[in-house]
Amino acid sequence: MELYELNLWHLIMGLQEKKFSASELYESCKKRIDSCEENIHALITRTDDIAANQLNESNSGILSGIPTIIKDNLCTKGIKTTAASKILGDWRPPYDATAWKFLRNSGALLMGKANMDEFAMGGTCEKSAYGPTHNPNDLSRVPGGSSGGSAAAVSAGYVPFSLGSDTGGSIRQPAAYCGVYGFKPTYGMVSRYGLISYGSSLDQIGPFARTVRDLQIIMSIISEYDPMDSSCFREKKHDFTYNENISLKGKRVALVKEFQDFTLESPISEAMKRTQKILEDEGAIIKEVSLPVIAALAMSEAHTNLERYDVVRYGYTVNDSAGIKEMFERVRSEGFGSEVKARIIAGTCLTEPTRCEEYYVAATKVRTLIAQEFARAFGETDFILQPASPTLPGKIGDSGHDSLKEYEADLYTLPVNLAGLPGLSFFTGYYGDLPVGLQLIGARWSDTELLNAGVIIERHTGSPKIANEGVK
Amino acid sequence: MKLTSEEVNSIALESRLILTENELDRTVLYINNFLDMLDRFKELDLKNVEPFSFAEVLQCPLREDKIIPFADTEAILNESEHVDGSYFKVPRIMED
Numbered sequence: 001m002e003l004y005e006l007n008l009w010h011l012i013m014g015l016q017e018k019k020f021s022a023s024e025l026y027e028s029c030k031k032r033i034d035s036c037e038e039n040i041h042a043l044i045t046r047t048d049d050i051a052a053n054q055l056n057e058s059n060s061g062i063l064s065g066i067p068t069i070i071k072d073n074l075c076t077k078g079i080k081t082t083a084a085s086k087i088l089g090d091w092r093p094p095y096d097a098t099a100w101k102f103l104r105n106s107g108a109l110l111m112g113k114a115n116m117d118e119f120a121m122g123g124t125c126e127k128s129a130y131g132p133t134h135n136p137n138d139l140s141r142v143p144g145g146s147s148g149g150s151a152a153a154v155s156a157g158y159v160p161f162s163l164g165s166d167t168g169g170s171i172r173q174p175a176a177y178c179g180v181y182g183f184k185p186t187y188g189m190v191s192r193y194g195l196i197s198y199g200s201s202l203d204q205i206g207p208f209a210r211t212v213r214d215l216q217i218i219m220s221i222i223s224e225y226d227p228m229d230s231s232c233f234r235e236k237k238h239d240f241t242y243n244e245n246i247s248l249k250g251k252r253v254a255l256v257k258e259f260q261d262f263t264l265e266s267p268i269s270e271a272m273k274r275t276q277k278i279l280e281d282e283g284a285i286i287k288e289v290s291l292p293v294i295a296a297l298a299m300s301e302a303h304t305n306l307e308r309y310d311v312v313r314y315g316y317t318v319n320d321s322a323g324i325k326e327m328f329e330r331v332r333s334e335g336f337g338s339e340v341k342a343r344i345i346a347g348t349c350l351t352e353p354t355r356c357e358e359y360y361v362a363a364t365k366v367r368t369l370i371a372q373e374f375a376r377a378f379g380e381t382d383f384i385l386q387p388a389s390p391t392l393p394g395k396i397g398d399s400g401h402d403s404l405k406e407y408e409a410d411l412y413t414l415p416v417n418l419a420g421l422p423g424l425s426f427f428t429g430y431y432g433d434l435p436v437g438l439q440l441i442g443a444r445w446s447d448t449e450l451l452n453a454g455v456i457i458e459r460h461t462g463s464p465k466i467a468n469e470g471v472k
Numbered sequence: 473m474k475l476t477s478e479e480v481n482s483i484a485l486e487s488r489l490i491l492t493e494n495e496l497d498r499t500v501l502y503i504n505n506f507l508d509m510l511d512r513f514k515e516l517d518l519k520n521v522e523p524f525s526f527a528e529v530l531q532c533p534l535r536e537d538k539i540i541p542f543a544d545t546e547a548i549l550n551e552s553e554h555v556d557g558s559y560f561k562v563p564r565i566m567e568d
Contacts, residue, residue, distance in 0.1 A: 078547070094547035187526065201526075230533050231526070317553050324563045328488040341489050342499045345480065346506055348487045362513045367524035369516065420526055 003028035022065025036470035064107030087335030097194025114149030136467035144174030169413025172425035179435025187420030191226030249283030254381035267431035
């Protein structure tokens with residue numbers, strides 16, 4: 001077995017017990033990236049040289065010598081950060097995102113910045129100014145998005161874990177499409193400082209890995225309090241330590257009544273049935289909750305967040321404009337992709353004084369109703385089980401024909417962000433070559449219980465294998 | 473159609489964006505589909521519902537009102553092509 005094939009926990013143990021060296025591990029991962037990247041294109045920027053320099057720094061942290069990859073909307077000091085947009089040009093942030101700083105301080109080596117949909121707006125990882133990422137299980141298919149590069153990198157064995165961000169499903173859906181575990185923590189659990197915002201009240205950073213235990217290790221590192229993010233909650237302390245003696249006996253797991261009428265592709269409905277059986281065998285009680293959900297809020301925040309790209313202080317720019325208005329118009333029109341422009345305009349439209357009350361304020365009230373619905377539901381149940389997506393990953397180039405269908409798919413993931421809940425995307429098995437993933441949702445701050453439930457499910461399903469389709 | 477091409481174009485200009493013909497067509501469709509979806513809100517009684525906020529955030533956490541100079545202003549200025557000394561330079565704002 002090659003070192004790149006080992007999961008995070010085994011790598012940490014192996015390094016501590018000196019079964020192999022950090023240099024050997026680095027070389028193994030670098031070689032793996034060399035052999036797959038041309039076909040998968042999971043990365044916008046490779047930073048092997050930076051990782052090689054890090055190898056020479058002494059660090060006794062738990063991740064010392066462990067290679068990782070982070071989504072390219074997380075700021076890395078002095079290292080190009082693009083959010084997959086042309087508008088940021090070759091911008092090198094003067095500071096680190098807190099989540100990356102915590103990993104770096106624990107000894108993690110940065111191998112690259114992962115591809116994504118531009119400013120995290122998309123669900124396929126095709127809407128990147130740097131071209132699409134391919135699913136390592138089937139190169140003709142999308143890896144999901146927006147954190148598609150981060151999910152594909154872990155699936156293909158580039159690194160044992162990566163970071164992504166989730167505004168409406170951007171960790172959970174690509175995790176399911178690529179056949180890895182992905183975790184979106186409770187809003188406020190992980191500092192968003194240094195995350196290039198999409199919808200600030202929805203965004204949350206989280207990890208991808210090939211076992212649930214590995215997610216627990218990363219969560220224990222990145223969930224530290226950070227005063228630089230006012231939405232980061234100081235009062236909450238969480239113990240993500242792996243525990244073998246856990247049980248689902250008597251736990252209530254609910255299916256959402258309204259979703260029963262929705263059409264799922266058969267491999268996903270089969271996976272739902274299999275997982276219900278696993279949970280029942282473990283002593284959980286399966287029930288139903290009612291949750292009439294309506295989606296949509298992110299865009300109105302996006303248009304405000306993206307107003308900061310003023311073309312003067314950093315990023316893509318022009319020098320020969322007649323005046324400030326022309327300069328803004330030219331750079332923004334040339335620098336943003338079509339999807340981003342459409343969302344900015346939609347956000348401007350919804351928050352204009354004439355429409356603000358009718359649409360934006362109504363949407364924030366609907367969001368209150370959604371949060372109340374979930375709060376009531378979690379009075380009756382411990383977890384909610386549902387798909388991470390109603391479909392398996394589609395073919396590259398096929399998306400974008402039916403935006404309403406895409407909104408419908410978001411219904412499985414976006415309400416979790418609206419209510420600030422944690423969600424675990426977990427592997428259930430394969431349908432042919434394609435992995436099938438589902439999602440388990442918990443109440444706010446139930447992150448540790450949710451991951452424990454994931455550990456139990458993984459004992460039945462087994463961990464996913466590394467995808468080899470990308471090898472040259 | 474709730475919004476015409478002209479209306480969408482004027483919103484685009486407010487956002488300092490100039491759209492190509494294709495982009496305009498796509499955005500008109502996008503926004504109108506979206507507004508139709510949001511019309512479903514009208515089926516709900518929202519009169520006595522408060523706009524959303526996270527329950528835990530009862531007040532905004534404040535830091536001490538003390539100036540903390542950024543350690544590396546040079547790194548910030550290095551990222552811009554529009555710098556004069558320690559200032560950002562922008563085209564003139566006032567019309568003649």
